[in-house]
Amino acid sequence: VLMCEGTPTCCCFSPTRPTLAFAGTDHGSVVVWDLRELSSMCTLCDMFYVILQDHGSVVVWDLRELSSMHFVYKVGEDEWLIRSPTYTTDGVFGTDLGHHGTVKSLVPVVSVEESHRVAASVEKIQTAHGGLSFQLASMDEGGAIIFWTVIEVSRSSLDASETDLGLTPGGLIKIVKSSSFSLQKLSRKANLSGPMSARCLQLHLTDPNHFFIGTDMGYILHMVRHGGRALPGLYTTEQETVTEVTAMDFCPFGFDYFLVACGDGSVRLYNTDSEVPLMTWNDASAARPHRVLWSRSRPAVFYTVDESRVVCTDSNIVQVHQLAQGLAHGSSDERDKLLAKLQSGVFSG
The missing domain is CATH 2.130.10.10 (YVTN repeat-like/Quinoprotein amine dehydrogenase)
Structure with a gap:
């Protein structure tokens, strides 16, 4: 079970590392879970996981972390591991680095081709512990779009949580803001x-x-x-x-x-x-x-x-594709005829 402050509003997995989870919250934070080194009682798959929450946070879980870093609750004969985030943007107080409203969307910045390459080498990725770097895009209801870079903290820098308040003690994953856009500026353009x-x-x-x-x-x-x-x-x-x-x-x-x-x-x-x-x-x-x-x-x-x-x-999307191609390349009479078919929904003939 993954736990964080606030209400999660959206989430995603890492596109390149199968042990990270991310989330956005209702107050504008982004949080990370590092899910490495799963305990035997945890039934989560070996992945990063990301969720957005309705107050604007983004949270990340690293599923590789030891169960000793988290809480265990017993309900009857069942034991549940409650994982707190590895990283949260809630730790960045008094700055303009994060969201200030409910986060509506969180998506990995990766192409289909890159995802396929990653899937083909998933075993290699699961055993690798270095070189992690990819981007996420999050957007809140006010139209603020932030691009984050996910990076791995070296094991020699275990005191990083003393300077970065968003990083849990012992955590190895953090996210850094790389760029941002405003919906209002985009709408004026x-x-x-x-x-x-x-x-x-x-x-x-x-x-x-x-x-x-x-x-x-x-x-x-x-x-x-x-x-x-x-x-x-x-x-x-x-x-x-x-x-x-x-x-x-x-x-x-x-x-x-x-x-x-x-x-x-x-x-x-x-x-x-x-x-x-x-x-x-x-x-x-x-x-x-x-x-x-x-x-x-x-x-x-x-x-x-x-x-x-x-x-x-x-x-019949395939026929819609053929009709759209005809709209682009046919004569004006053909385009009018094809447009009428599109508008009527009649694709045969």
Whole structure:
């Protein structure tokens, strides 16, 4: 059992080291658990684990740590190991280094190709204890986006917790802020007026330099960390009613598409090159979705998750891809015909 101060709001595992866990909290902290050297009573897998909490903290667990560093509770005949975080940004008081509101999203900054390379060499990674370094991106409801670098403290620097208040005594994992962005500054660049709140954050699967921010106004902002300008910089909707973006997910099969779930229960399909949705699925009976997930085995299937159910939608994404290609390369008459098919949802013929 992993324990921290505050309420966890989101979490993730390390993409490169299978013994780290991370979390964000409701008061803006980021915490880390180092889960190495598991005890026999602990049933957690050998991974890093990360969670975001609703007060803005980010917490990290290192699952390699000895059970003697943590608490053990006995309930009947069962014993439970309660692991406190290895690192938390709650220790950075009186600075502007962390979040000041509920953390809404936490994602590893890693491409699909890099994840596959890591999975192929997982045994080597599990036995290695040095050279750990990767990045995380966290975002709070105010639109502050922070990129963190996860680093491993050398065993010769066991007094590091005396100078870094976020590091637990004996801990070997810490996170350091590397850069940050503001949603309000990004919205001004996109020529949007009025206050907006951030709802979700996603990085492009093949190029994590591109990041996408869902907002309470129904817009999706597209930005890049390094280099030139992201195009299009803003994804909109043709609907007149404003509805918040609650979740996003990218196509895992190499197509440049992403799904957007909205507060009214609808789901939109975008191509990364087009600012308007290719398709919109409306469900009047749907509740506010918390997640939208593209199937990892069936390209035409996606799932939406709300408070009471999981909805499976089987759509012909492959034909949508062919139609979208036709929109880009066909004549004006062909584009009009294909657009009519997209809008009607009739893909045959």
